[in-house]
Amino acid sequence: MGKNIIIFTVFLSVLVGCKPEKTSNNVVAETDKKKKRKVVVYQVFTRLFGNTNTTNKSWGTIEENGVGKFNDFTDKALTEIKDLGVTHIWYTGVPHHDVIRDYTKYGISNDDPDVVKGRAGSPYAVKDYYNVNPDLAVNVENRLQEFEALVKRSHKNGLKVIIDIVPNHVARNYKSLTNPKGTKDFGADDDKTVAYKVNNNFYYVPKQEFEVPDFLNGYKPLGGENHPLSDREFDENPAKWTGNGSRSPKPNFYDWYETVKVNYGISPDGKKDFDELPEGFDNEDYKKHFNFWKDKTVPDSWIKFRDIALYWIEKGVDGFRYDMAEMVPVEFWSYMNSSIKMKNPDAFLLAEVYNPSLYRDYIRKGKMDYLYDKVQLYDTIKNIMQGKGLTDNIPPIQEDLNDIEHNMLHFLENHDEQRISSPEFAGNPDKAKPAMVVSATISTAPTMIYFGQELGEDGSENAGFGSPSRTSIFDYVGVPALQRWVNAKQFDGGQSTIEELELRDFYKRLLNFTISSDALMGKYQDIHQYNREKTLNYNSKVLSFVRWSDNEKLIIVSNFDAVGNHRFELKIPSEIITKWNLQDGEYQLKDQLYSIEEFTLNVQKGEGLVRLKLAPFQSFILQLQ
Template identity: 25%
Template structure:
């Protein structure tokens, strides 16, 4: 014993010395996150640093070189660390930090006495502090489910003026008090700023509930907006937050898919609470009735079809389409070449987006019958207005079709010919930025003098000068103006400038009206989150005044509830759907897919939910076949693609086919996701068997109104591989089931009463039948397959 006491006495000075080395957290209560390409730049709990003694630590698993910043949830300037000159984190660092990873690592962020930061990356050595478990039975057995009428009614997004009833229930004695907390969400930009402002704290009324206690409260949501709500509960042992779950939603900063609640100790910082979201939209919010019947064909025009070789861009030609900024364009020798990617040894120059194949509007007109035969009835075009690049988001003239694509008359002819075939045309543009090579900016002097930045010099006398925010004090021309997300080829517009708004949508011949007058059926708007909300509110009014049935589609990648309040957009490019479905078809859990999609069903007004542009491939992300491993097993990748398309065609919203997917066109990151369509007469090898399957599935969607108009029910079954959904339209029902496993799967589940009472369900695809038994149905699904069953009335 004396030896033990002596040992303790000897160790005490060492422990004291170690404690003396520990310092208070230099960033106070702030939480830092690793935010980069590996997590879509989001602030996720999994990448939150923990402060321990004298440094911040984080364990991650990653491969290859990653780019990231260290920042808090709000990208606060004082708490955002970018890459400095020595590639160490710096508050002044505007670039990204780059590090190479190979498996599991520990990141250590430490601060010197002068406040400078150092980031070390080494083998995994840090052991995070485990969360303190909750043992309070009264808290653990308190329930809430936002999709269950027992706990919340009515369900989902609601018009302003709606009273909503909230109930929390407890199974055992001990719940003393419950408070409904209602807040209004403030979110700007690409989720950079996100906060909640108090609206109401409502003491919930206790009521008997078996062995436990229930608490109920009501709140009337009088104004449109996206609200947050959660519950503060109190037991004999403490106070807790009954809140949203921890599900990660693709591209979305906030966690939680809603549904069943989770309980955690009430945090000292209430910003850590995960709110449920409640969308309250304008009572008169209408979406064009035709939107839910759409199947889009999505085209990158330069790569679809060359119908007029006379307008093809050619180096040294002397025409506008033959020049890219201050040099010649690059021209592909044959249609089936790969797109050029600089610095890859393919023989191209060092510039991106300046190589051309010759696709144009005449090519689209020639292939309208093909597009109709595919089953598409809407044509979405990435920009076709004059611009030097092949993608045309660097607008040079919003009111002129690019000469490499044709003329304004060709656009009108395309719209007219498409209309004869029942196809609507929806163009795309950016009202957030223009091209540096444009009459508005004129950096390269390719236009008459009068641009805001003629020849690389600020021109205060330009009629466009107020469209941009300049910094004359800077000496570097690249720093004298703001390029969108730092890209100097894309000068960012001042969206609050009245003269720009007049040109964009207020004037009778504004950009918005000009093309609606010439046959456009609506607009898809690029980078919508970077444009102020009040701009979109005015813009929507202009669109609907000019053409009440025009469709407005936003490019947003995250939970887009704020855009569906009835005052901005009708629809969005549904990237959450894309990621959820592709990951599921690639083998990830059906439960994970269902969580993401159920969030949308609950958060979006039904009229917008039924009009979503449901994507699989896009010009900004790798194609679906690439996602499925086309380079490893093309046949298997195509089976996974067809599973995705089956789900897409049987789910609410507007299925969207990116040109070439239907014939097996693959490709990874830009520019390879923008490869030319493989026309047989151009030397390509389209997969006609795959095309036939696409046509079969689009026909199924058009043949069954329940697939286009039917209300989606909560999932009937979801496990690691199988998801079963039910749709209802009047008296008609459709049941769909998908299996992402490489093995057959048998599942059994309860049916809604109306379906369970039927004698027989039948597949409209192959005639297979199924018979419910005692309100249950058992199905065996083939590997990587989808099954649809309908009642006898569903084809009406």
Template identity: 35%
Template sequence: MDKPIIYQMLPRLWGNTNEKLHKSGTVEENGTGRFKDIDKVTLDYLKSLGVTHIWYTGVLRHATCCDTRGCTPSSSQWVKGNAGSPYSITDYFDVNPYLAVKPEERMAEFRALVRRTHAAGMKVIIDFVPNHVARDYGKFSPKPIRKGRDAQGHPVLGALDDKTVHWKPDNDFFYYPGQSLILPVKGTYKEMPAKASGNIYSPEPTVNDWYDTIKLNYCDFHTDTWDRMYEAVCFWASVGVDGFRCDMVELVPAEFMTWLIKGVKAEFPEVQFIAEVYQKNLYNKYVHEVGFDYLYDKSGLYDALHDIVTGNVNNAGGPIEQWQSARRITWNWQSLGDVQPNMLNFLENHDEQRIASDFFGLDARNSFAALYVSLFFNTAPFMLYFGQEIGERGMDEEGMSGKDGRTTIFDWWSPASLRRLFLSVHGKGELELEEKAVLEKYRKLLAFASEDEAIKKGVTYDLCYCNMYSEGFNIDRHFAFIRKYGEETLLIVSNFEPKDSDISITVPAEAFEWLQISQSDSLNATTPVKVHVPACDGVILNLR
């Protein structure tokens, strides 16, 4: 079995080569990428990196201020950014018109993208957003025949609700009878009665709330809302989508997700589900009871590696706190138990700050030590975010998204590094020297993860506990482990320090016994393995 390597990309930004950008600009001013830009050349490039799955973010039709390219604008009073959030869905059964060359043929263009992706040997993942919808869900259609119905002809969510009560089992939304919606942004938008927003039960959401969304009412027993959402997932599976990244599932009843996953897999056995989950105490439940294939390990390995990298880079080798210690990597895997293979490891995604940003590692090369751990530590899948492989910094000030270390998902934009990557892939330009160096490193490591049997299938042995007092080994700044499969034994060492390290690694007798490795004159429990590890980097040694 191949190690799943997932590549998250926002089609809106890929292929947009416009250099003349305006802060908070319109789509006419700043441009947009389209489905067609994810062409065979792009897909061949991703396949060459070892990518097995592509998560196309922002495909489902969402609220936007755009009034051209087949779009009907939603209210700018609550849409976040001119382009809008990919998680403020206006139709679960449609794709964004602005992503198509011919908006009226947008579904055909998306189906063609799915076919291209499959032909290139990769699988398609899209978002499933079960907790909330846009404030004007289903009200955008220009065709009278569709009034009050979604793209598949179903009555839109909320159309049959009793709005005279706050809650009712048959209602799709939560209402505040007699109270108007009070938004944190001034304007003329009217919503009476107010509906609860995606993350808060209140008619008056704050600027920090998801005020561009309405929370769905599931109950903890089967309702029509369950059926509507099941139909949506099955619709996309029938289109050829291979997996769903499920947004904020902790806000949705586990009973619903259990029922949904079981039902969908009965019809589409190969479809996979990835959960955005943040409570580590729920990991076992979401894997063993609810049925998710993979879970974000954001609150575990990601947070640990983030703190270790920032602690070492920003302190320039000075004292670090316990929460910045490499020991957290050990503590994390020990807490996971048998769900380790179900964790989705990553160093970037659209919610988190870019590694190369001023808020994280300052330079993409400072994260290589973390990459060796996240990518190689176990058989779990690994995800990277488009542009990560060349050091995209996320330091533009685009509009709704400020200079916060994140590449915007709210604005019409074209990050310079992604322009260079697109043009380079298509033979029409070149990357900068630093970008080329980062890409070459990612190519090498991703290829190794994709091809090496010990990485794809092997067991792991953490060596840190037995090297606390080894020469040159710093338990807070270094991490060492073995991957073993068949006759192959790999020693992998990460150095989080901003300086080169010469380290002696002891492989204890217990490791030889547990891994079923025979000792020899050159490899034994009494002779340390000498390793030189560059600053903020890692090494792989084949011991057999």
């Protein structure tokens, strides 16, 4: 979520309960798999994409360091993103969040550096959900219309549009200028004399004023620049609870002090002041969930966020990425997501959930389409890429998530994680190649890449708030590898290095294959453990598995080793040969990544064998001809 991710789950005991049992009957996922191909999401930090300014001064202003605009996503730019093998584009940082820039002539109040992270502000401290970040517009007065035009342009170029919604918290100074008629701001009708009421939008610390936290580690807002509002004062009386759940009127520097927590009808002692879903309702579809809530009284915050989501759906947005979804009760998600699905059954709903014991509740009860597969697949692959883990640890993850594998979105980068090419992660973009093949092909789940990942961007700029290794989401900055590809907005790689273009070609080949493959929406079986036990020279730096459908059979092998070739005779177990209806004999295999090499699958006595030689970081996607 772009903050120091310390998850103070105030109500975690209420939310977690017992770990739900796994079932193999995931009706929604199975229906989805039958009617769709693989999904590939391109996450782009909107204000950075079109910025061609290369100054990169720490704490630089918009005039010094530049900023990208909605209009920078031209037809040419969107065509190139689509042709990379992308189906959905997640425009990060669209809703109007706090920024340190004077827009008062447009009726926008100034934001206080004491409660804003960075100069350009965190996209997860939203100030106005009914408008968009003024930095992103060429004409600030028409900023909403410029975003609407971007949505239409994206659709015209074959891309579905995702934006963020952050239900757990809002900016401390939330104030909407463009609320639809009859819509009130968060907190407008709150009783601030009490810590909690079910229809209060916030939690309060009665009779105590908010205090700006003590800044640590030499931090100074705006890097110490003089600013009329940077005075360690912020008027909030009474103080509200902070976004991560801190109840102190003076939050800690590592709390999410720029935000306030939204109240969903859970009292400070954990009591739920709303109806709970009936037993067994996790197996019901979104229509049943929608009907369940129709005659129920729900907390005011539920209605406000539902209306926000439907507002953007009406403007053509195709889905949402929900920040820190597990900090909001699952019943709200049932209410919210079923309402969205009634308007757009194909809406793409992705949630940030890091507690595996909650996965099935948030998918089945909360009606999420997808969750991040971070703490299992991402963390495991990262360890392998860093030379600290074994490929042996990957198959058990797929087994554990078997019943929800379709719902667990895979990624190797996003705005919260370190860039692969940074020294703090892998220091070499080629280390991502086997990891990307595995991540993109091991399940039916969507794949996500972060803008610049396909070019090996290393996130080394010291933009101001935060530190290098992650491309800053808090400040005005350039993204050098991407800027070389953008090439003065020609979007043709004209300034890219040979290595960057070769890496992008790899991503393009892989992603386009995944969105066209029947087998990748079909069945999976691990053959890694079988080969670990039976194959000479096959080790824990290699991973193999098979994927198949009625029309396509694939053998996928990846080498995570940085040095030395791996030669072995990969064995295909007899049960796979039987399932594929293969008789003894020879069958041709063709690599789908580079379509140059051909291999032979030799089936004898019901077992298959393929002689392979893998170079460092090489993968094969071998298709049975």
